[in-house]
Amino acid sequence: MDAEEPYVSPLFDQHNRFHDYLRISLTERCNLRCTYCMPEEGVQLTPSEKLLSREEIERVARLFVSKGVRKIRLTGGEPTVRKDLLDIVESLAQLKSQGLESLAMTTNGIALRRTAEPLALAGLDTLNVSLDTLDPHKYVLMTRRKGLERVLENLERASSMGMQTVKINCVIIRGVNDTEVTDFVALTKTWPISVRFIEYMPFGGNRWEKRKLVPYKELLNRIEERFGKVEKILDDPNDTSKGFRVPGYAGTIGFISSMTNHFCGTCNRLRITADGNLKVCLFGDNEISLRDAMRSGMTDGQLHQLISDSVKRKKKQHAGMDARVMEEGGEYLLITPPHCHGPDQIGAYSNRLSHIDQHTGEAKMVDVGGKDITRRMARARARISLGVEAYRQVKENTNVKGDVLTVAKIAGIQAAKQTASLIPLCHPLALTKVDVACRLVWNEANEVEGKGLVIIDCMAQCTGPTGVEMEALTGATVAALTVFDMCKAVGRNMVIEHVSVLEKTGGKSGHFLPDDSDIERGNGSD
Structure with a gap:
């Protein structure tokens, strides 16, 4: 009899990277319209019946944790606009007894006043708040909505309610908010938070220009001109952020250098879009529908095999594209920023132009033969x-x-x-x-x-x-x-x-109608 082969987790790819970090998008809706994240006219939304239900989210999370996932981050859209968010957090927090070490969420912070304490009590331990300016007028220009004072109050509230880790994610755009970098650093003097500066990245619809990109090394130089030499802190092996601290300050700062210094070699992330597609690489178009697999009656064992096959097809970097396109001075891809809500729901915020062939770069007519009449x-x-x-x-x-x-x-x-x-x-x-x-x-x-x-x-x-x-x-x-x-x-x-x-x-997006309704809720109009 052949010796029993050693168990290999389905979360290992062919490059021996183990994926223990899962990002789950809960919704495509958002109550802001950030200029770097979303076209002004909005995006097409998937019909609600085609999104993952709470039970399906729980099943997927349990499957991945059973195979080695140690961190789950809930994203969107804006997760707080989902009515059953608290129930989802409570159920996923129970997985901490089965190996899950961290349950995090990315949010724009608008609705934290009513959700921060219940979420912390339910088991959410890490909060990432997207905030790109400390100027109220500029906040309106960047998000196309009001609410800066509310976000700052909610950040302080979250920090005082037992949330283990609170981070601010800040996309830096030259000529827009790059002069505020040192103001953000000053927040860490007495506030035990992590402020992370993210290089501005292009995607279809945000009118990206290379001149608007501020490389992280330039930001670091500006910070040291004001605060003196900063200390390098130890980064985790899979961190996307390069961490530093101003000596004597309570908090830390970090740089996510997605454009000038990519971090594909240590990638440990998998993404599930709001409509249930497993995405093994931010830049790739190859997705498998876990939603359809579950609804067709697949067993957990069959789902494990489906996941394993998909992970093993993951390319070494950028879905197999030349890594030089992401290095300073090279060409740039049309992508979506890693901290905002777009990448985790690619079905809504497309990371490529539909009329461009992804392999040849040539113009093409979209095949609509499979769409509903x-x-x-x-x-x-x-x-x-x-x-x-x-x-x-x-x-x-x-x-x-x-x-x-x-x-x-x-x-x-x-x-x-x-x-x-x-x-x-x-x-x-x-x-x-x-x-x-x-x-x-x-x-x-x-x-x-x-x-x-x-x-x-x-x-x-x-x-x-x-x-x-x-x-x-x-x-x-x-x-x-x-x-x-x-x-x-x-x-x-x-x-x-x-x-x-x-x-x-008509069609997949349903009814689109521009709407400036209550900022507390995510309207489904666009």
Whole structure:
């Protein structure tokens, strides 16, 4: 009889890295709209029935802990907007009797006033708060929401309620908040927290520019200019942060150098997205759906094998891409920052452009053959500003070229129907309805210069596998261009501006409608 083979955990990859750190995204929703993390128009949300349930989260966590996971971090979106968060924390904290050593959570800190103490009592021991400025005005600019004073109060509350570890994660952007680095360091003088500075990273939608990146070595030099030589502290083998301390200070500082000095060689992290996909590498597109596996009736043993096969396919670094692209002076990838909520729910915050082939870098048309056929609608708006005479002619219908608004409506409808011919990678859609509406608005406050507006709304509908946002946007934009063309003889200072999607329905994302509702809750509109 053959000797029994030694047990090997399914969490070892082919490079002998053991993955004992699991990040679980609880939701795709967030109550902030941080400029470095999310496009202003928001993101598409997965229908709630396709997200992991509390029971499924508990089962997945138990499976991973049984195979050696020692740390679990709950992320999002914003975890505190999930109504059953406390129940999830209580159940996962019970795994500490089975080998789990730390249960952590990343949050923006807005709702900690009502959740910090219950979470600490339930077993949450580590809290990471994303905070990028100590200036109230700048906070609004960076997060597109108010709430800095609340976050600072909640941070102090969390520290005094028995939370073992409290950290601040700060993304540094040159010209935005880089001058505040020493102010953050000053917080650690009497406050036993860890402030970690994160290099600004690019992803689709955040308008990243290389000049905005501040390398961690430059930040360290700035800090030492004010505070003197800092002490290096011992980092754990798998730390992503390089830790330091100002001599005599109660807290510590750290640098996450994701751009200028990557840390793939010691990676011990696995991620589960809110919709249940296991992601073994932040940069990779290969995912397996643990949600679908569980809902199909797989046993724990079968799930272990599925997980093991996925982990063993993990590449040495950056999903097999050349590591030089992440080094200082090289090219840069479109990715999402490691501390914010995006990477743990890639299904919502895409880390790649859908129209770019991940292997060749060439443009491609997205395959929508597997998408559901649903009724879809989108509304878009564009506006064009006119001078006094042009505005008068449009309003009184005296333009020598004809009825400006009627021609613009017809042009918008025709353009929406021709979108696939105008935008190379758009799918040709059989539109069931297009409606263009124009209205005139005079800006009384600007009467001396004279500024009138034509506001154009375009609504497009279809029944199909992909959305009609581009059709609505094209219709609104071409209608505005038509107004421009017909009025250019009498108004050369016209400006077409504020082209945006107002609303859309249908498909995976459901109903999208911009919403500035209560900051305490994560609205599902975008």
